Amino acid sequence: MFKFSKKVIAVILIFLILVSGNISHAEDSYCKNIIIVYDTGYYTDTDVNRIDTLLHAFNTNTIKMSLNEYSDKVKLEDYDYVFILGLNENFLDYGLLKSLIQYKGDICWIGNGIDEFLKYGKYDLKYVGKSKQIVKVNYKEKDYILKKQYVFNIVESLEKNNQTIAYINDGLNSYPYIVKDKNLFYVSNINFNDILFYIFSNELNEIFDMEINSEGKVFLRLDYVNPFTDKENLKKISDYLYSKSIPFMVNLTPAYLNKENEKIITISEDEEMIDTLKYIQDKGGSIILNGYTHQYKNEKTSKEGIEFWDEKDNKPVTEDINLYVKNRILSGLRICIENEIYPIAFQAPNNVINSQGYKELKKYFSTYVGRHQSDDNVHVNNTYPYIIKNSVDFNKLIPENLGFINQDDDFNIDKIEEELNCISLVRGYSSGINFYPDLNIDYLNSVVEKLEAKDIKFMDLKGMKNWIKIDDINIESNNGVIKAKYNENLSNKNKKTDDKLILIISNAVMGIIVGSIVLFIVTFLVFKNIEKNKFFR
Template structure:
């Protein structure tokens, strides 16, 4: 039996492909705009605040460079089409900053503090008293107004020749928030989180001189689908979406790990779930890799933080059974020793992520499921992690963690973006949240969010749903999203996506998925892969044998019936 099994494996490795094969290459169009962002920050490095700006600008160009304002020279603006200054902290700027601002002839936007030091182009902005506003609006556009929680802004004075693009309001009057004079823009706030980000992104259409898009893109994502998912619940939701002809995303976790026993369950252990997923992929669904196990240490799949050590609030720098080494700079004899320690940690994290992402892609591909994008569990991942993932995926779905100090520092952005810290990945932002099991008004809350994100033309309305909640609440969510004016459902298969791992390349576009899989190489990466196909082939063979046997029984029975009838006629019996 063992010899037969080995022979069969070799046959599978040498035979033709078991999965669809095609070659396809996707090349992204380069954006002509080139942006230089000067910044003044507390620690002189790019941090969460600058990355929020990165996310906003990334919707209009993927050529973005950040530079500490103290180090800028006139040579830095060579080839730059748009210049930004972000004053997060009060600072004394060098004369070089003013020289750069006065020399640059393209569109310039300044945010936050230190505007009075930015040269002649910003002389139209004068500091005034701080104001607390409770509403935001855009003059002459009644559909772009909303009430907000009280927020303090620095306050500015402008002359009659200055155009007000966004204004704040309170009981005593209106106050300019975003203003423009010729090709100079000023934003009187350092906040780039919602709801301010919605207005900021809307103004960027003007800054980059790009026509606002028609329609409102939207997506629904079915979350945390693993081998223990209920196939009947999956199919019930899938049938609703198929009937409505709504494309959707499926956040798939290839392995369920029992937190008590450590036992793993794969999709080959759950054939009905796998069957449902294949049906969904064929009928409007697109697979997203949502981690490999969606857990770390003793957490449960779907609950854990696979790419973040939440217990110590830091990236994954040690194995699941290893104790965390929490030494800091002051614990080392020299900075060089600490930096070497840091690089070792980052190398461990890289290896950890690479193994899990590679295995996830390969395992899904082996089952005929083709991930077109990536979503980190709980949206938690280090900056180093994003760089690693970008080597495997061209598309990322969800919210983004903005620095490595606290996983809770995560945010979204109003429109799809290619921020520089995603290293070329396209972000499809999640903006609506999800249907919380304990929240009876969850759908109502999500639809209110959808209304707010339409402040930005082309604002994304993306949310997710756990299929185990059943179809009733799902129908409420879909019906609510269908009411979004001119809703345009995102279909990942229509987008240009590229997913690559060892022996696997997956591309999409124009509604199709194409795969280039080195079947022999894939089978040799893990014995689990050929064993699955052997099992399937054996089952088919057994059914074939059973079918032949049953056919023989039926034929024999028919033959005996005919013989008995013939003998009766010969004896003259009735």
């Protein structure tokens, strides 16, 4: 029998922990290939894009394919996971069903069509029918009342070894909501505006057999800051949050267009506003560029409009979206950077922009903070409980999902707390709240105290890695340090100086010309008068 000293045992344990950590890291770094197969119908694009974006909270590479596009040429074995989205009633493709029966990887089936799949007999689940009578869901031994009535597919588990992860209940009986049988995860229904979405989001940790272990965090964001925002209120809010050691974000629109006279006023024209924004940065505020003027064409005054959407006709803007987005971004960034104001993220005004606009933004910004419009045809804002990375639309999306602090709503704090309780079900959640500059400090304090009582950690945007790269402008943040550089020869200030110099020279030349003409006329009149006098002599 070998005997080991305590030191040897300690060394062995440390070695095993390090090896285990490295193995875990290697597993997490593997990018999972996923195919999403879905049926078509009204709002299909919205729901499919929501699921697709959500999956990028994990290290995934996704391909979307409608049932109409699916054929026997598709090799499911090339993918680690298959997600089936039965969004409509008639989800049926026998070729796909047969391929799924042979598939060895994990399947996540959401919604309709499961009845036909279960007829093949591979799984110990029985399809019962549909129900509109479900009133609550039980998850981790806690009941949650559903906000609305939804149609659920009811299945019965026939094998005791099946794992029922969550239950739905109609007041009399309970049925599986999420159930695992062999390599199949079945989700009876999903709604993106209810507790069901957060339960499903959290269970993705189990489906992918990995965990998002980061600590849940909440951000506070000061919204609708522009050249005419009350500067004293901005300083009071900054001082309060700084006194609480709470980092915060600020949505800045650096230019303001008045619809009545079509005049654009920028923060550059108010030295006190520039000083205030610098003060905000020093007090822990991270600046987010919120468009250039926060309105489209001259349809509305700034702050009231939507900059990257034709609100009048409810459709994407008709201009070349790539050029339009880039020009607006450059206009806003130049105003900021030449005044030593450094945005490190972006949000489209009112979170409205189409998919091509997102792709253009993705070229220039590492980070988008806000909600996600997942449909090009309908103005629908979506949110998620995770930070999303490397999706089709974003390098990194930090979601806003707790709404606005509204001091005129007596139940506002209760609503925020209720929503946060739901979101915090999700491991490694990310969440955010917006508020206006005119918010009463005492009311803001009451919200903050509620969050602190829950031991909430506040997100520091400039403590994270962020970058902006567009033409000559380069801004980076990391660990609270912001570095910026740009071509000062292209700045608006230099252009204004050049314009003034040109104006001075032009005025001087004009003065010389006018003076010469006057001198010529006077000389001419004098000589003419002399000649006239000679004639009369």
